[in-house]
Amino acid sequence: MKFAILVNEGPYQHQASDSAYQFAVAAIESGHEVARVFFYHDGVNNGSNLTTPPQDDRHIQKRWSALAAESGVDLVLCVAACQRRGMVDEGERDRNKKDAINVADGFRISGLGQLIEAGIEADRLLTFGD
Amino acid sequence: MSTLNIVNKSPFEKRSLDQCITRTSSGDALLLIEDAVVAAVSGTAYDAPLTEAGQNMKLYVLEGDLAARGFADSEMVNGFTPVDYKGFVALVAEHDRVHSWL
Amino acid sequence: MEDEEYAGGVQKKFIYINRRAPHGTVYAHEALETVLIGAAFDQDVSMLFIDDGVYQLKKEQRPDSLEMKNFSKAFKALEMYDVEKLFVETESLQERGLNESDLLVDVELVARAKVAELIDQQDVVLSF
Numbered sequence: 204m205k206f207a208i209l210v211n212e213g214p215y216q217h218q219a220s221d222s223a224y225q226f227a228v229a230a231i232e233s234g235h236e237v238a239r240v241f242f243y244h245d246g247v248n249n250g251s252n253l254t255t256p257p258q259d260d261r262h263i264q265k266r267w268s269a270l271a272a273e274s275g276v277d278l279v280l281c282v283a284a285c286q287r288r289g290m291v292d293e294g295e296r297d298r299n300k301k302d303a304i305n306v307a308d309g310f311r312i313s314g315l316g317q318l319i320e321a322g323i324e325a326d327r328l329l330t331f332g333d
Numbered sequence: 334m335s336t337l338n339i340v341n342k343s344p345f346e347k348r349s350l351d352q353c354i355t356r357t358s359s360g361d362a363l364l365l366i367e368d369a370v371v372a373a374v375s376g377t378a379y380d381a382p383l384t385e386a387g388q389n390m391k392l393y394v395l396e397g398d399l400a401a402r403g404f405a406d407s408e409m410v411n412g413f414t415p416v417d418y419k420g421f422v423a424l425v426a427e428h429d430r431v432h433s434w435l
Numbered sequence: 436m437e438d439e440e441y442a443g444g445v446q447k448k449f450i451y452i453n454r455r456a457p458h459g460t461v462y463a464h465e466a467l468e469t470v471l472i473g474a475a476f477d478q479d480v481s482m483l484f485i486d487d488g489v490y491q492l493k494k495e496q497r498p499d500s501l502e503m504k505n506f507s508k509a510f511k512a513l514e515m516y517d518v519e520k521l522f523v524e525t526e527s528l529q530e531r532g533l534n535e536s537d538l539l540v541d542v543e544l545v546a547r548a549k550v551a552e553l554i555d556q557q558d559v560v561l562s563f
Contacts, residue, residue, distance in 0.1 A: 219367075225397070228418070229417075244462070315472040328561070330435065332563060334555045
């Protein structure tokens, strides 16, 4: 079965992105496909490569990036949420004349249409949030 | 055509569990995750209403979230089935849609 | 952001369930954004307002005094996007001392006992 996941909250503040990650891993281990994780609202902060959590804590961004690399999960950050919160990839840097990039490997910035498309194409869409 | 309802808030803080169970139909299922898992522990004010809700729908609780909060070995309200994340995945696959009561 | 068009030809039943008041958090505003973007995908869209979600449709909201956007105006434009199924739960209005005349758009009232049935007819449930 093909799953899509919506993550509405940022890392470390709320359990939502941990729950979403555990679900994604279990789904893949159960033989399902996780086609896309869409990060919305503060959820886009999951994709920042500028985070340095303490060594004895989980590294939420790296966990997501590894999932993308190993299992081909499409990690999409909502563009409007990124622009409001300072999440910048190369395209956004050039477009909005910023001088830095902070979107981690495996993540890409795109529009809300990607969430709707995930709802259409996946067999199940489920939401983790506050 | 059944719905998997997911609640993630403690009913002692937010009303989403009450709001969910008044709007489910028979054949639906309820899964408690995150802070909501405390409602599945027997002997609370939610014991009776959830036992009653269990007459019409299946009740599940995410065991990792129970263990995280110190309730791994506690007695559950009648009718609750503990599931791990793979069980959670199976529930999502079994039901036609998922509704997270955020 | 480029215009996104979906040429997949699949039509699913989407329901957006709104349970939160506007302005205190961003979710109500973003739900509406998603509905407007989603309109380009030609899906079968319903919006359901229950619990504090009914406050989103209250007339005469003036968040502009707080330098916040008055997105409630966009509910009036939903018809142009072919989003015509707006359901409001009767009991949620009553509990809050509101009635249909307090709302800024025409809606279809639905009893609490019928909400589950409405949700059970959908393919995709989106709640923020």
